Amino acid sequence: MTGRNQTIVSEFLLMGLPIESEHQNLFYVLFLAMYITTVLGNLLILVLICLDPHLHTPMYLFLSNLSFSDLCFSSVTMPKLMQNMQSQDPSIPYAGCLTQMYFFLFFGDLEDFLLVAMAYDRYVAICFPLHYTAIMGPRLCLFLVVLPWILTTSHAMLHTLLMARLHFCEDNVIPHFFCDLSALLKLSCSDTRVNELVIFFVGGLIIVIPFLLIIMSYARIVSSILKVPSAKGICKAFSTCGSHLTVVSLFYGTIIGLYLCPSANNSTVKETVMSMMYTVVTPMLNPFIYSLRNRDMKGALKRVFCRKKIHFSL
Numbered sequence: 001m002t003g004r005n006q007t008i009v010s011e012f013l014l015m016g017l018p019i020e021s022e023h024q025n026l027f028y029v030l031f032l033a034m035y036i037t038t039v040l041g042n043l044l045i046l047v048l049i050c051l052d053p054h055l056h057t058p059m060y061l062f063l064s065n066l067s068f069s070d071l072c073f074s075s076v077t078m079p080k081l082m083q084n085m086q087s088q089d090p091s092i093p094y095a096g097c098l099t100q101m102y103f104f105l106f107f108g109d110l111e112d113f114l115l116v117a118m119a120y121d122r123y124v125a126i127c128f129p130l131h132y133t134a135i136m137g138p139r140l141c142l143f144l145v146v147l148p149w150i151l152t153t154s155h156a157m158l159h160t161l162l163m164a165r166l167h168f169c170e171d172n173v174i175p176h177f178f179c180d181l182s183a184l185l186k187l188s189c190s191d192t193r194v195n196e197l198v199i200f201f202v203g204g205l206i207i208v209i210p211f212l213l214i215i216m217s218y219a220r221i222v223s224s225i226l227k228v229p230s231a232k233g234i235c236k237a238f239s240t241c242g243s244h245l246t247v248v249s250l251f252y253g254t255i256i257g258l259y260l261c262p263s264a265n266n267s268t269v270k271e272t273v274m275s276m277m278y279t280v281v282t283p284m285l286n287p288f289i290y291s292l293r294n295r296d297m298k299g300a301l302k303r304v305f306c307r308k309k310i311h312f313s314l
């Protein structure tokens with residue numbers, strides 16, 4: 001290869017989505033609406049849980065952490081995507097690209113680990129209802145939130161540092177709408193074997209271990225219900241776990257679809273569409289999945305807003 005190490009790439013060009021130019025505006029409006037929905041929905045959950053003391057239980061504290069992480073996760077990619085759709089200059093500086101990659105990995109993993117904490121919380125609530133408050137004390141809750149932060153910081157840092165050692169030659173066009181780890185690796189003109197190994201092993205662990213833990217919690221929940229089968233018990237378990245299970249399926253469904261069912265042709269388009277699913281659609285749906293059919297959340301909404309009205313009239 002000629003030109004090795006001679007030109008140092010100082011910026012990348014994000015090619016964005018494979019959308020024809022006459023549809024750009026339509027998609028811009030669509031993404032803007034989705035982003036605003038994501039921000040407002042997750043902010044509403046954060047505010048409700050913060051203001052309503054009835055919701056200061058482990059389950060809702062984890063949920064507010066999940067909303068926070070959803071909010072940040074879609075803010076890592078969406079504003080830049082929308083800015084690029086409107087401007088003629090799709091460039092992103094080298095440092096900006098690595099920063100985006102860091103936070104993308106960080107909040108993506110955080111969501112993954114928080115789903116495990118929530119599954120464990122449901123497992124304790126259903127299998128040990130009498131000891132629930134004793135087991136899920138403030139210390140364990142804090143641990144289940146702090147541990148994900150430590151793990152994700154080190155995981156995202158590891159990939160970012162490994163990426164910073166690579167050289168990029170003249171090719172700086174990223175066929176994606178954000179600085180994706182694997183898209184950047186394909187552009188590099190250095191040896192990327194170490195990076196690929198780390199992605200394979202550490203990335204595999206980060207996806208597989210939480211997934212197995214979640215499956216184990218649910219297996220225990222199902223077996224404990226089947227031991228004493230009663231319509232009431234099944235209903236109760238379903239109402240407490242249903243929304244969590246929906247979010248887990250959405251999250252892992254897209255990841256499994258993306259990484260375990262590779263298709264040879266049209267893979268860039270498929271990858272982009274699937275990434276769209278978990279960067280935009282999942283964070284947008286989470287608040288609705290949790291709050292629409294949830295009596296506690298509706299009660300909180302009423303309490304918080306009624307209190308506001310009283311303040312207002314005083």
Ligand SMILES: *[C@@H]1O[C@H](CO)[C@@H](O)[C@H](O)[C@H]1NC(C)=O
Pocket residue numbers: 058061062064065068141142145
């Ligand atoms: C996250 O969870 C912790 C521990 O349960 C809680 O103290 C904290 O307020 C939560 N953070 C947010 C942003 O909701």
